[in-house]
Amino acid sequence: MTTTSNAPSSTPLAEKIKAIIRASGPISVTDYFALCLADPEYGYYKTREPFGRHGDFITAPEISQLFGEMIGVFMVHAWQRHGMPDGVRLVEIGPGRGTMMADMLRVIKRIAPQLFDSMNVHLVETSERLRGVQRVTLEAYSTKISWHDSFDEVPDGFMLIAANELFDAIPIRQFIKTPTGFRERLIGLDAEDQLAFAAGVATLDPELLPSPQASIPEGTIFELAPARQAVMQTLCERLKRSNGTVLIIDYGSLVTGFGDTLQAVRNHDFDPPLANPGEADLTSHVDFEDLAKVAVATGVHLNGGKHQGDFLYGLGLAERAKALAKDKDPAEQRLIAAAVDRLAGAGAGKMGELFKVIAVSSPALNLMPFRAVD
Numbered sequence: 001m002t003t004t005s006n007a008p009s010s011t012p013l014a015e016k017i018k019a020i021i022r023a024s025g026p027i028s029v030t031d032y033f034a035l036c037l038a039d040p041e042y043g044y045y046k047t048r049e050p051f052g053r054h055g056d057f058i059t060a061p062e063i064s065q066l067f068g069e070m071i072g073v074f075m076v077h078a079w080q081r082h083g084m085p086d087g088v089r090l091v092e093i094g095p096g097r098g099t100m101m102a103d104m105l106r107v108i109k110r111i112a113p114q115l116f117d118s119m120n121v122h123l124v125e126t127s128e129r130l131r132g133v134q135r136v137t138l139e140a141y142s143t144k145i146s147w148h149d150s151f152d153e154v155p156d157g158f159m160l161i162a163a164n165e166l167f168d169a170i171p172i173r174q175f176i177k178t179p180t181g182f183r184e185r186l187i188g189l190d191a192e193d194q195l196a197f198a199a200g201v202a203t204l205d206p207e208l209l210p211s212p213q214a215s216i217p218e219g220t221i222f223e224l225a226p227a228r229q230a231v232m233q234t235l236c237e238r239l240k241r242s243n244g245t246v247l248i249i250d251y252g253s254l255v256t257g258f259g260d261t262l263q264a265v266r267n268h269d270f271d272p273p274l275a276n277p278g279e280a281d282l283t284s285h286v287d288f289e290d291l292a293k294v295a296v297a298t299g300v301h302l303n304g305g306k307h308q309g310d311f312l313y314g315l316g317l318a319e320r321a322k323a324l325a326k327d328k329d330p331a332e333q334r335l336i337a338a339a340v341d342r343l344a345g346a347g348a349g350k351m352g353e354l355f356k357v358i359a360v361s362s363p364a365l366n367l368m369p370f371r372a373v374d
Contacts, residue, residue, distance in 0.1 A: 013042035013278030018189060026188035026198055029262065030227070033171035033282055038126075042278040045127055059165055060249075060308075060351060061100035064339035066324065068103025070315045071247065074359075074367075075104060075160045076112040077315075078245040081365050082158070088119035089244075091154055091161040095123045096130070098137030100164060105141050121145045122154045151234060159244035161235065167250050167291070168283040170228045174262065175204040177220040182209070185221065187274065195274040210256045221260035223284060232291045236298035239362040246361075251354045252286030254305045261285035288356050301364035309344035309352025314369025317344060 017035060021027060027035075037044050060067040079088060090108075092101050101121065109116040121144045125131050131147055138145055148154055174185035176197075182204035190196035209222060235246050252261075264271040266280035273282060288305050295302050306314070321340045325333045344352040359367055 011042070011276050011278050013039055014195065014276075016042060017187075017195065017277060018193070021187070021189055021195075026186035026200060028200075029174045029185055029187065030171040032187045032277070033262075033284075036277045036280075036282040037169060037171075039278065044278055044281055045130075059096055059100075060343055060355070061096065061103065061164070063342055064336070065103045066317060066321055066336075066339060067312070067343055068100040069107045069320060070312050070317055071100060071162055071164070072104035072107030073111070073315050074247060075162070076108055076115060078160055078247075078359070078361070078367055079112065079115050081367060082243070082245070082361075084114065085158045085243075086118045087157055088115060089122055089154060089157050089159045090119050091122045091124065091151075091159055093124040093151060093161065093163045094166045094169070095125055095134055096165075098123075098134035100162070101134075102137050102141075104162070105138075105144075119144070122148060124148050124151050124154065126150075151238075156238075156242045159238065159242055159246075161244065161246040162249075163235075163246065164249045165251075167225075167228050167231070167248065167286045168252070169281075170225065170231060172228070172262070172284050173224045173226065174260070175222045175224070177216050177218050177222075179218065181206075182222060195277075197274070210258070216258065220258050222258050223261060223287070225284075225287060225290065228286070229290065229294050232294040233298055236295050236300045236360060236362075239300050239360065240298065243362055245359055245367065247357070247359045248288075248291065249308060249311075249355060249357050250286040250288075251351075252288055252356055254288050254356055256287050256289045286356070288358055292358060295358075295360045300360045300362045301366075302358065302360055303367045303370035304356075304358030306357045306370060307353050308355035308357055309346065311357040311369060312344045312352075 013035065016039070017027070017032065035043065075090065095101055101123065105116070105121070121141065123134060123145060125134065125147055126149055135142070175182040176185045176199050178199050184200040184202040186198050186200040187195055188198045204222065208224065239246060261284040262273050262282070263284065264273045264276070264280035264282050266276060271280045292302055292304070317340060321336055325336045328336070342350050346353045359370065361367065
C-alpha cells in the first residue's frame with residue numbers, strides 16, 4: 001500500500017536515503033526524521049543556520065526579549081518555592097542562538113542577585129556551529145557557562161531546566177489505519193523512484209490508541225513518540241535524584257488524539273515532508289498528555305498544562321510590556337504590542353494557543369501561574 005509521493009526529492013540527503021531504501025527496504029518515519037535532522041553529512045541541524053529571520057523559522061525568544069524575560073521570572077519563582085538553594089544548575093536543552101538564556105540571565109541578575117551569583121549555567125548543544133553563536137550571544141556571562149553534548153553530562157545537583165521547542169524535534173513513529181488495523185507508516189520509493197509513504201507490516205497494540213476507536217476511517221494517522229518518552233523519563237529521574245523543576249514549552253496538544261502532524265518548514269513556509277530532506281526543518285506536534293503520563297509514572301509533581309498565552313500573561317507579560325514601551329516612540333511601542341500579540345495571542349501565525357506549557361518538579365510543589373492541583 002503506497003500512497004501519493006511528495007514533490008520530486010533531489011537533495012543530497014534524498015539521494016542518500018534512496019540508496020538506503022534500495023539496499024535495505026523502506027525506512028520508518030523515525031529513521032527518516034532522524035536522518036533529516038542529524039545525518040552527520042547532510043542533516044539539517046548539521047549544515048544550516050535554522051533560527052531567525054534569515055533562517056527557516058523564528059522561535060519565541062527571537063520575536064521579543066519579553067519571552068526570555070518571562071521564563072527568567074518563572075525560574076526565579078521556582079527557585080524561591082524550592083527554598084532558595086545555593087549552587088543551582090540552570091540548564092537549557094537546545095538553546096538555539098542563546099537568545100532566551102541571555103534574556104533569562106539579565107532578568108535573574110536584576111531580580112534575584114543571590115540566585116545569579118551562586119548558580120552555574122549548563123547548555124546542552126550538539127552543534128559546534130550553534131555553540132559558536134551561543135558563545136557570542138552570551139559573552140557577558142562566559143565565566144558561568146559550560147557546554148555539554150548530552151544532558152547526561154550535566155553534573156548532579158539542584159536544577160532548573162528549560163526546554164523550549166525541544167520535544168518537537170525528537171523523532172516520532174507513525175501508524176496508519178488499514179483494513180487490517182493500524183500498521184507502521186514507512187517511507188519507500190514509488191514507481192518514479194521518488195520518496196513516498198507506504199504502510200509496513202508492523203502493527204500497533206490497540207491498547208495504545210485513544211478512544212473511541214470504532215469509527216476511525218482508513219488512512220487515519222496515529223503518532224507515537226517513544227524517544228520523547230525516554231527523554232522525559234530521563235529528565236524526571238534526574239529531578240527525583242537531584243531535585244528541581246523542568247519547564248517544557250512546545251507546540252502540540254494537551255490531549256492525545258489522531259492526526260498526521262509531521263511537517264517540514266523551509267524559508268518560513270510549510271514544505272512537503274518528503275520534498276527536501278536535509279534542507280527543511282522537520283518537526284511534529286508534541287503530545288503533552290503523553291509527557292504528563294511519563295512524569296506522573298516517574299513520581300514527580302506535574303504543573304500544567306497551560307496555553308503559552310495564559311502562561312506568559314500569568315507571569316506578568318502585559319505589565320512588563322507596558323514598562324518596556326514606556327517613553328518609547330510610537331513605532332517602537334507598536335512593535336512591542338505586535339510581539340506580545342504574536343507570543344500570546346490566538347489565531348493564525350500566533351503562538352498563544354498553539355504552544356502549550358507544563359512544568360514538573362521534585363519535591364512536589366505548586367508553581368505559578370499554574371492552577372494548584374491537590
